[in-house]
Amino acid sequence: MKTRQRQHEPVIGLEVHVELNTESKMFCSNSTQYFGQTPNIHTCPVCLGFPGALPYTNKKAIEYCIKIGLALGCEIAEETVFERKNYFYSDLPKGYQISQYRWPLCRGGRMVVKNKVGEEREIRVNRVHMEEDTAKLVHQFGISNSKGATLIDFNRSGVPLVEIVTEPDFRDLAEIRDYAKKLQQVMRYLGVSNADMEKGDMRLEANVSVRQVQSSKFKVQNELPKYRIELKNINSFRFMVAAVQYEIERQIEALEKGEKLVQETRGWDENNRRTYVQRVKEEATDYRYFPEPDIPPIEIDKDIETELRRQMPELPWEKTERLIQEYSLSSSQARVLSETQEFADYFEEAVKVVNSLSLSLSLSLSPVRIANVLINKKFDREQVLPARFVEMIREEEDRPGVSSEELEGAVHSVIAENTKAVADYRKGKEASLQFLLGQVMAKTRGQSNPVAIREALLRNLR
Ligand code: ADP
Numbered sequence: 001m002k003t004r005q006r007q008h009e010p011v012i013g014l015e016v017h018v019e020l021n022t023e024s025k026m027f028c029s030n031s032t033q034y035f036g037q038t039p040n041i042h043t044c045p046v047c048l049g050f051p052g053a054l055p056y057t058n059k060k061a062i063e064y065c066i067k068i069g070l071a072l073g074c075e076i077a078e079e080t081v082f083e084r085k086n087y088f089y090s091d092l093p094k095g096y097q098i099s100q101y102r103w104p105l106c107r108g109g110r111m112v113v114k115n116k117v118g119e120e121r122e123i124r125v126n127r128v129h130m131e132e133d134t135a136k137l138v139h140q141f142g143i144s145n146s147k148g149a150t151l152i153d154f155n156r157s158g159v160p161l162v163e164i165v166t167e168p169d170f171r172d173l174a175e176i177r178d179y180a181k182k183l184q185q186v187m188r189y190l191g192v193s194n195a196d197m198e199k200g201d202m203r204l205e206a207n208v209s210v211r212q213v214q215s216s217k218f219k220v221q222n223e224l225p226k227y228r229i230e231l232k233n234i235n236s237f238r239f240m241v242a243a244v245q246y247e248i249e250r251q252i253e254a255l256e257k258g259e260k261l262v263q264e265t266r267g268w269d270e271n272n273r274r275t276y277v278q279r280v281k282e283e284a285t286d287y288r289y290f291p292e293p294d295i296p297p298i299e300i301d302k303d304i305e306t307e308l309r310r311q312m313p314e315l316p317w318e319k320t321e322r323l324i325q326e327y328s329l330s331s332s333q334a335r336v337l338s339e340t341q342e343f344a345d346y347f348e349e350a351v352k353v354v355n356s357l358s359l360s361l362s363l364s365l366s367p368v369r370i371a372n373v374l375i376n377k378k379f380d381r382e383q384v385l386p387a388r389f390v391e392m393i394r395e396e397e398d399r400p401g402v403s404s405e406e407l408e409g410a411v412h413s414v415i416a417e418n419t420k421a422v423a424d425y426r427k428g429k430e431a432s433l434q435f436l437l438g439q440v441m442a443k444t445r446g447q448s449n450p451v452a453i454r455e456a457l458l459r460n461l462r
């Protein structure tokens, strides 16, 4: 296994689709809400693909797409063109999808990710383009005849969709996880998508191949394998990671046996935990792309780009870096706090509250300390304002406490009354200590200091 991995390395590129949370669809004014809705209520001749219906573009969606491109460091096109991607499938009433091909909105970005040994690597983003979602197919069994039937819900047809395509730069699963997570964060920071993978707001497709690790004696460095396996229609992130991992192993094994791998599309079979062939590509699908005649090319004014740049929020990785610099937080604390803007804001607000109080307090309640309590204490931040949170930390420290005899007595009776928890703790169950601590706290009417209780408990349990 070890030597195998040294001889072969995976080459992986990701295509991610993100559904935008605009109010209306990409080329008509219907609502984009389809989740949990009655099927086929948000439709019109445009998104039902009636002949002669004329599309008109959603400006907000274009702006959102540009913002995503800016966040990923892309170059924004001065002129962008929609094209028809022609293929026949029942989720596509027009017989083509309005997408972008030769003139995408954004090109050439990057994202820094961490690999499995914690090193930072740059993944190149090839393009970020705008398109429309297809209708949703619902496969039903046992209706109409024993074979079942497929129902079509056009509520999703025409919902704005952004596709983000990377170069084949991923080399391990940690990089893929980090990329997907950061992309999801970016969408939420920008407020352009909920990026909920379970709901299908964000969908991943992976292209996987493996090659011999190239040494300097090879003439062509980093040559791409001639084949690639497309992993498609896998609707959970966990399954996608499992499928990529399986593919890497399968392909290395095949190559070692001297087999030749061919281009194909595979899906994930969760029951047998393996990928299976869905489609073998004899040659590249020809979508016969051509410019959409009903939508004129769109010019992106430099002023618009400048304005959108101005509207950009601090991005997740920028926030992480600033929290480290400004508050001397550890990088893991900073990363946890910048998981959402709301969490980081809460932290910064709490620090402000402390700083506005007396100097002696701000000395004892350092930002690192606040970050620690905030990360470890589980409470509903929506119910507790930062100022109240700071007050709570202070109260905990200033508890009047109870006499050592009273505390000792409470500890003895809690140990006597909770033989099971005591036994569990002695068997190594740390959570039981927490439980006992809570019991002592209750017995002393919440007046004891948690540190003192812990000390007394541990002493008596020994
Ligand atoms: P298509 O239009 O058929 O999807 P693209 O050239 O746009 O083809 O590539 C799609 C994805 O496949 C990209 O993310 C790209 O990085 C990735 N890719 C291309 N070649 C390889 C390869 N040999 N191994 C793995 N991924 C690849």
Ligand code: MG
Binding pocket: 015
């Ligand atoms: Mg593709």
